[in-house]
Amino acid sequence: MGFETLGLSEAILKAVVDAGYTIPTPIQEQAIPIVLQGRDVLGCAQTGTGKTASFTLPMVEMLSQGRAKARMPRSLILEPTRELAAQVAESFDKYGKHTKLTKALIIGGTSMGDQETVLDRGVDVLIATPGRMLDLFERGRILLADVKILVIDEADRMLDMGFIPDVERIAGLLPQMRQTLFFSATMPPEIRRLADKFLSNPKEISVSPPATTAATVTQHLCLVDSRAKADALKELIASEDVKNAIIFCNRKRDIGTLHRTLQRAGLNAGCLHGDLPQSKRTETLDAFRRGEITLLVASDVAARGLDISDLSHVFNYDVPIHAEDYVHRIGRTGRAGREGRAFTLATSEDRKYVTAIERLVGKAIPPYAIPGAAVAAAPAPVEGIADAAAEPPAPPAPRRERSRGERPRREDRPRREPRSDAPAQEAAQHEAPRESAGDGGRGGRRDERGGERRPQRDRDDGPAVRGLGDHVPAFLLRPAPPVPQSADSIVPEAEAA
Ligand code: AMP
Numbered sequence: 001m002g003f004e005t006l007g008l009s010e011a012i013l014k015a016v017v018d019a020g021y022t023i024p025t026p027i028q029e030q031a032i033p034i035v036l037q038g039r040d041v042l043g044c045a046q047t048g049t050g051k052t053a054s055f056t057l058p059m060v061e062m063l064s065q066g067r068a069k070a071r072m073p074r075s076l077i078l079e080p081t082r083e084l085a086a087q088v089a090e091s092f093d094k095y096g097k098h099t100k101l102t103k104a105l106i107i108g109g110t111s112m113g114d115q116e117t118v119l120d121r122g123v124d125v126l127i128a129t130p131g132r133m134l135d136l137f138e139r140g141r142i143l144l145a146d147v148k149i150l151v152i153d154e155a156d157r158m159l160d161m162g163f164i165p166d167v168e169r170i171a172g173l174l175p176q177m178r179q180t181l182f183f184s185a186t187m188p189p190e191i192r193r194l195a196d197k198f199l200s201n202p203k204e205i206s207v208s209p210p211a212t213t214a215a216t217v218t219q220h221l222c223l224v225d226s227r228a229k230a231d232a233l234k235e236l237i238a239s240e241d242v243k244n245a246i247i248f249c250n251r252k253r254d255i256g257t258l259h260r261t262l263q264r265a266g267l268n269a270g271c272l273h274g275d276l277p278q279s280k281r282t283e284t285l286d287a288f289r290r291g292e293i294t295l296l297v298a299s300d301v302a303a304r305g306l307d308i309s310d311l312s313h314v315f316n317y318d319v320p321i322h323a324e325d326y327v328h329r330i331g332r333t334g335r336a337g338r339e340g341r342a343f344t345l346a347t348s349e350d351r352k353y354v355t356a357i358e359r360l361v362g363k364a365i366p367p368y369a370i371p372g373a374a375v376a377a378a379p380a381p382v383e384g385i386a387d388a389a390a391e392p393p394a395p396p397a398p399r400r401e402r403s404r405g406e407r408p409r410r411e412d413r414p415r416r417e418p419r420s421d422a423p424a425q426e427a428a429q430h431e432a433p434r435e436s437a438g439d440g441g442r443g444g445r446r447d448e449r450g451g452e453r454r455p456q457r458d459r460d461d462g463p464a465v466r467g468l469g470d471h472v473p474a475f476l477l478r479p480a481p482p483v484p485q486s487a488d489s490i491v492p493e494a495e496a497a
Pocket of ligand 1: 020022025028046049050051052053307
């Protein structure tokens with residue numbers, strides 16, 4: 001079945017052809033006719049399924065009739081991150097190029113003045129992150145009385161990031177008589193409750209079961225010594241034929257350190273996380289897309305939805321704390337039927353996170369020995385899951401010749417970062433993956449730069465209690481010499497102080 005059967009007009013079909021699409025994806029085939037009928041949609045679909053076009057194409061169609069009034073957008077799309085919002089805005093350019101549709105992108109980290117000027121002219125589509133949208137509304141720069149279509153995209157991500165109160169508030173400001181399209185990659189009970197609240201008699205469309213990893217992604221688990229992770233990663237990169245890769249870290253502080261380490265090793269690396277100015281984030285992402293940067297060290301801000309075609313590798317420098325983030329991270333590769341390779345570096349401390357991931361994806365991640373890297377003890381296999389860990393590690397891929405500039409040098413090894421052993425601090429030490437990806441929930445702290453609010457403090461800058469990780473200094477293992485028992489040598493603690 002082609003696009004011409006879905007009820008789209010000539011101008012839009014022409015844009016679809018220009019985009020190079022011939023066959024609608026399952027979500028497009030199901031959602032487009034329903035959206036065109038004006039019905040609410042509850043879509044359970046991950047990025048990579050063609051979800052964006054499933055709502056943008058019919059919206060372009062419906063909005064091509066009529067005109068927007070000043071400051072009164074006719075439709076509103078809420079996205080959890082600035083990058084996703086920008087990507088959706090590009091889709092409107094692509095699919096609306098043969099129409100006179102106008103749009104505004106309202107995200108934090110960009111000039112309010114420019115955004116206000118565009119709004120003043122009147123826009124058909126407003127694509128926004130929730131915090132910045134409410135800021136502009138409170139300043140009286142946006143009137144929401146004319147919004148006929150509301151899209152809530154990546155609802156589970158919004159929930160994770162603490163944006164749902166903002167989304168609820170925004171929904172309360174919109175006219176009751178409207179069409180709502182609600183998309184989420186997963187449908188936990190809280191998301192379903194929200195959907196029930198926002199939607200009226202929706203058509204439910206589910207295109208892929210949640211938490212599946214693409215069959216085109218080859219996954220590997222590399223057990224590494226926590227003190228030599230950066231070296232292990234460099235060895236791994238050198239031994240793989242990496243065209244371009246995202247390297248995910250849990251903590252922003254580690255992103256900076258690793259980025260510098262890779263650069264010093266002569267590798268072409270950039271970095272991306274929520275504390276960088278938006279202009280820098282956009283610039284880095286564009287350079288990565290153009291292939292000017294080949295390695296992108298990133299937080300989970302890059303895990304969802306980013307559409308980088310032909311990404312050869314994903315490296316999890318840290319095992320994600322939230323198992324579902326693993327699915328999103330490795331889903332950046334192996335897209336559109338292409339082959340992708342995903343490697344996760346795990347230390348002996350990461351056992352419980354690896355276990356949670358293996359439970360979620362329903363299979364063990366096969367172990368892989370990085371040529372030349374220090375190996376940690378293997379985590380125990382997860383009960384009831386096919387024991388790939390029992391298989392011998394995959395033979396190392398043939399080593400690619402390293403150019404002189406790429407050769408990891410001993411002095412580049414990062415200084416050892418002791419890790420916390422205390423469970424309570426452990427979570428707090430990891431950067432909240434649900435961090436400052438877009439803008440903040442209203443309840444969170446204000447960002448100094450853009451007046452945005454953040455849902456929670458980034459966990460990597462909180463107080464950290466440090467332990468020795470899995471390293472036990474040799475002197476602690478030696479038997480203690482007998483203590484001389486002279487009366488002088490015994491000093492009460494209080495006195496000593
Ligand atoms: P999305 O799930 O919206 O992030 O889309 C993932 C990728 O699929 C994007 O690069 C789209 O350009 C591409 N895409 C969307 N629809 C189609 C289609 N019908 N045929 C081929 N590619 C598509």
